[in-house]
Amino acid sequence: MRIADIQFQLSRIPLPGGTWGDQIHTVTHIEIITADVTADDGSTGTGFTHTSGVGGRTILAMLEELRPTLIGGNAHPRSVWHGAWHYLRDNGPGGVTTLALAAVDIALWDLLGRSLNLPLADLLGRVRDRVPLYGSGINLHLSAEEVADQVEGWKRDGYGAAKVKVGKPDVEEDVERLTKIRERVGAFPLAVDANQGWSFPQAAIAAERYAPLDLLWVEEPLRVDDVEGHRRLRERSRIPLGLGENLYTLQQFNQYFINDACDFVQTDVGRIGGITPYMAVADTARAFGLPMTPHFIMELSAHVLCAVPNISWAEMTEGGTLTELGVIEAQPIQNGWFAPRDVPGNGLEFDRGLLKRYAVSGGDVS
Structure with a gap:
């Protein structure tokens, strides 16, 4: 062909x-x-x-x-x-x-x-029929009560975890917001995303202040080209690190893996170059015992994860799924899980x- x-x-x-x-x-x-x-x-x-x-x-x-x-x-x-x-x-x-x-x-x-x-998952080598999701929000501008409501809603809807934004000018404001969320949702797994916004001292202080909150991961605390900074931070932080949405090659991911500077691998199937390199990153992460936790475009990412043994969750970005953007025929989420359509190809009807x-x-x- x-x-x-x-x-x-x-x-x-x-x-x-x-x-x-x-x-x-x-x-x-x-x-x-x-x-x-x-x-x-x-x-x-x-x-x-x-x-x-x-x-x-x-x-x-x-x-x-x-x-x-x-x-x-x-x-x-x-x-x-x-x-x-x-x-x-x-x-x-x-x-x-x-x-x-x-x-x-x-x-x-x-x-x-x-x-x-063949559906994409079967073409790649299916290992599961559906994928658990975590709820994610662009919510730094919301009040602590509004973010707590959002996380509580995800928990109620069956999502396996939640992620919220951090990076207020005063780290104590972040701590106050996260404490209110933790009080609302109890032991529900909770991650935070700093979007590369901190210097190393800021990240170190934040990691220390966040430690009692039992967080799942801190995402992109530093600029993603700073592999050494992430390695140093991971050595001193009690909170795992998540990153990868802004890494674009297998070699960049491998530098994080061999430097023991990453815990959750958040590859974006678009930014990495598609399904071919995504599967190469997934295989390499598996060799290091690391779970794939992809960024964005849930309806395709979760389909690909049906063929990846080493996963945690796929990300449901509230207000930003392809379904919510209106660009594809709706693909529903069921109790915090996503099951791709059982049709040939990737199942996306634009x-x-x-x-x-x-x-x-x-x-x-x-």
């Missing part, structure tokens, strides 16, 4: 809640770049990649430049990924390079699953009308 054609589209989808914010972000839109591939036998597959509102046109331009190198070539995702990565890697081994490759890779896995009449309505044209992203 060979690639006969591949088409791309960029859409800028407004967040249903208006605005997200944390220590380092203000997000009003999620950009979705779709890839529709057609094989020489007429079979098709659809993939996508995403941004938090910035860089979509750059990714689209990279994909348009890549297209001529793909037409007529082998349609197997693994061979395409490695060849395409070598073609683009002078732009950087990860980042926009891998974000662009994800759209193609996910489309080709969908194509392969559809052509063999709302083409909505994507067209929010399509970016003429360079306009207003």
